[in-house]
Structures are given as structure tokens and as C-alpha cells.
Amino acid sequence: MKQGDKYGLHRVIKPKGVLPQPADKLDNNMDEIYDNEILIDVLTLNIDSASFTQIYEQAGGNEEKIAEIMLDIVEKQGKHRNPVTGSGGMLLGVVEKIGDALKGKIDLKEGDKIATLVSLSLTPLRIDKIKEIRSDVDQVDIDGKAILFESGIYAKIPEDLPEKLALSALDVAGAPAQTAKLVKPGDTVFIIGAGGKSGMLCCYEARKRTGVTGKVIGLCYSQSSADRLVKLGFCDEVFVGDATQPIPVMKTVSELTNGEMCDITINNVNIPDTEMASVLCTKDTGIVYFFSMATSFTKAALGAEGVGSDVTMLIGNGYTKGHAEITLQELRENDQLREVFTELYA
Numbered sequence: 001m002k003q004g005d006k007y008g009l010h011r012v013i014k015p016k017g018v019l020p021q022p023a024d025k026l027d028n029n030m031d032e033i034y035d036n037e038i039l040i041d042v043l044t045l046n047i048d049s050a051s052f053t054q055i056y057e058q059a060g061g062n063e064e065k066i067a068e069i070m071l072d073i074v075e076k077q078g079k080h081r082n083p084v085t086g087s088g089g090m091l092l093g094v095v096e097k098i099g100d101a102l103k104g105k106i107d108l109k110e111g112d113k114i115a116t117l118v119s120l121s122l123t124p125l126r127i128d129k130i131k132e133i134r135s136d137v138d139q140v141d142i143d144g145k146a147i148l149f150e151s152g153i154y155a156k157i158p159e160d161l162p163e164k165l166a167l168s169a170l171d172v173a174g175a176p177a178q179t180a181k182l183v184k185p186g187d188t189v190f191i192i193g194a195g196g197k198s199g200m201l202c203c204y205e206a207r208k209r210t211g212v213t214g215k216v217i218g219l220c221y222s223q224s225s226a227d228r229l230v231k232l233g234f235c236d237e238v239f240v241g242d243a244t245q246p247i248p249v250m251k252t253v254s255e256l257t258n259g260e261m262c263d264i265t266i267n268n269v270n271i272p273d274t275e276m277a278s279v280l281c282t283k284d285t286g287i288v289y290f291f292s293m294a295t296s297f298t299k300a301a302l303g304a305e306g307v308g309s310d311v312t313m314l315i316g317n318g319y320t321k322g323h324a325e326i327t328l329q330e331l332r333e334n335d336q337l338r339e340v341f342t343e344l345y346a
């Protein structure tokens with residue numbers, strides 16, 4: 001077996017020298033693997049929500065067109081990095097082969113079912129056939145293969161949770177885990193896109209961490225998401241609004257916080273232009289955590305400057321220590337959350 005680089009540099013075709021994520025093209029030949037790679041027989045792609053929403057809109061909702069766009073992305077790049085949003089997603093599959101250099105060094109064996117926890121935007125991927133597109137949950141069943149590099153992280157699919165349920169929660173595991181680390185007792189937390197997948201997980205975690213002295217406020221776009229979130233009971237306040245309209249959102253949050261605004265705002269939407277609603281609803285001393293892949297650094301930085309806000313802004317790293325465990329634990333410890341996730345995603 002040929003020797004591979006820890007970060008997968010050996011698979012980068014162009015431009016040479018860059019890491020696999022920013023690369024324009026990866027080698028997705030899976031006939032032979034390198035000694036430090038894991039070959040995965042792919043069952044399902046969980047496309048990142050911002051990416052899938054963009055592809056869905058470009059295709060006008062037509063499934064054949066969605067398949068065409070996805071195949072074209074992989075054909076051109078050897079991976080599934082959306083050229084518009086730059087984002088990927090993750091996958092569910094079965095370990096087919098483990099490189100010689102990794103054997104005995106990792107807690108995996110051939111035949112294990114895993115979810116990759118590194119982005120599809122850096123994962124060498126080959127799609128042989130698109131079998132089913134589930135637009136409502138951004139999941140696509142395929143026949144195909146993928147490579148996990150030595151530095152790539154993964155989670156074994158737990159036996160006590162349905163695999164599609166675990167997959168959808170693991171896709172956004174960074175968000176609830178960061179929420180757990182950022183939120184302190186007594187904080188006022190504002191969650192934008194609170195009725196979505198990562199939004200609901202963040203609301204649950206925020207409720208846990210703020211305790212009875214804190215406040216959790218959720219903004220949903222659709223009434224149905226808001227109704228579902230109210231029923232879950234994690235938020236003190238839930239309202240319906242459009243996060244691309246910062247002024248009305250700011251006014252509502254001001255009323256709900258007696259003009260004090262929020263200590264932490266977590267942005268979980270899947271559409272662009274919501275930076276300023278996030279900034280304006282947060283105290284000067286507060287933190288905005290941009291988990292959304294549709295976030296623009298320029299709009300956030302220049303927009304905050306433009307309104308004289310000293311807020312601290314965090315880029316939503318998809319990974320934080322213990323993120324998979326924290327997220328799956330939420331589904332284990334809260335029956336209602338698990339029921340909603342099962343109904344929506346499993």
C-alpha cells in the first residue's frame with residue numbers, strides 16, 4: 001500500500017500544496033487505498049442544510065435536476081463541496097477496508113457502521129448511483145464510496161438509536177456542544193432558526209445550561225416550527241419572524257428582554273443575510289455564535305462595526321471536543337426531543 005499523508009494531501013490534484021477542503025479537485029479513485037485511509041461503502045449522504053437548500057432552489061425542487069447537480073459537483077471536484085455555499089455535509093456508511101498503517105490503532109473494524117464527522121467538502125467521494133433523494137431531511141441515499149483520512153473523525157452509529165436519527169443529529173453536533181460550553185447559568189440566550197435541527201438541539205442545551213435564572217428565546221420562521229418548539233417547552237419565549245429583517249427582530253427581542261438584549265445569540269439558519277439580526281439582538285459584552293454556513297464574514301464584521309457593536313463573534317467550528325457524545329446524549333435523555341427528531345428525520 002502507498003503511504004498517505006495524515007491530512008490527505010496525497011489526494012489533492014489541484015492546486016497542489018493546499019489541504020483537501022480548499023482544493024478544487026481531489027483524486028477519488030478508490031480502487032487502491034493508501035496505508036492510512038479508511039474506505040467507506042457509502043449508504044447515505046447528509047447534505048449540509050445551506051448547501052441542500054441552495055441546490056434545491058437551483059433545481060426548482062426537481063429531483064432529477066438535484067441528482068444532476070450533485071453528480072456534476074462530484075464529477076468536477078471528486079468531493080461534494082457546494083460551489084455556491086462552499087459547504088458539504090457528512091455521510092453514513094460501512095467500513096469496507098482499513099489501511100495497513102491504521103490497523104490495530106483505531107477502534108474500528110471492517111463492517112462497522114459509522115458517520116463521518118468531517119465535512120463532505122474535503123472527503124474524496126465517488127457516486128455510482130443516486131437511489132433516493134429525501135428533500136425534507138436533506139438526505140440522499142446512494143451507491144458509492146468515500147475515503148476518511150487519518151486525521152478524519154467519525155462516530156460509530158450507536159445501537160440504541162435509529163441510524164438516520166443519529167446521522168441527522170451528528171451532522172450539526174458542533175452547535176449544541178458549543179452551546180453547552182458557552183452558556184452560563186443566568187444567561188439570556190437568543191436562538192435564531194430555533195425550530196430547525198440544530199436550533200432545537202441548541203434550545204434544549206441552552207435551557208439546561210441557563211437554569212431557572214436564565215432565559216431562552218427562540219425565533220422561528222414558520223408557524224409550524226414555532227408550534228413544535230413551544231410544545232417542546234425548552235424556550236421561555238418563542239416568536240415568528242424573518243431574521244433577514246433585523247429591525248423588527250431587534251424590537252421584539254428588546255421587548256422580551258426589557259431592553260437588555262441577549263448575552264449569547266446562536267445563529268442556526270440556512271439562508272443568507274441574517275448577520276445583523278444576530279448582532280443587534282446581542283449585548284455589547286455578548287457573544288454571537290454563527291453556526292450557519294450561510295454566514296458572511298464581511299457582512300458580520302462590517303455590519304457590527306457599522307452599528308458600533310463591540311460584540312464577540314465566533315465562527316461555528318463543526319467540531320468541539322465531545323460534540324458527538326453531547327448531541328447523542330440529548331436525544332437519549334429527553335424523550336420529547338427524541339420523538340420530534342424521530343418523526344422528522346428517522
Ligand SMILES: NC(=O)c1ccc[n+]([C@@H]2O[C@H](COP(=O)([O-])OP(=O)(O)OC[C@H]3O[C@@H](n4cnc5c(N)ncnc54)[C@H](OP(=O)(O)O)[C@@H]3O)[C@@H](O)[C@H]2O)c1
Nearest residue numbers: 049050193196197198221222225243269270292293316318
Ligand atoms: N458550522 C458547521 O460546522 C455546520 C455544520 C452543519 C450545518 N451547519 C449549518 O447550520 C445551519 C442550520 O442547519 P440545520 O441542519 O439545523 O438546518 P435546518 O434544520 O434546515 O434549520 C434551518 C432553520 O432556519 C430557519 N430559517 C429559514 N429562513 C429563515 C428566516 N428568514 N428567518 C428566520 N429563520 C429562518 C428555518 O425556519 P423554519 O423551520 O421555521 O422554516 C429552519 O428552522 C445551516 O446553515 C447549516 O448549513 C453548520
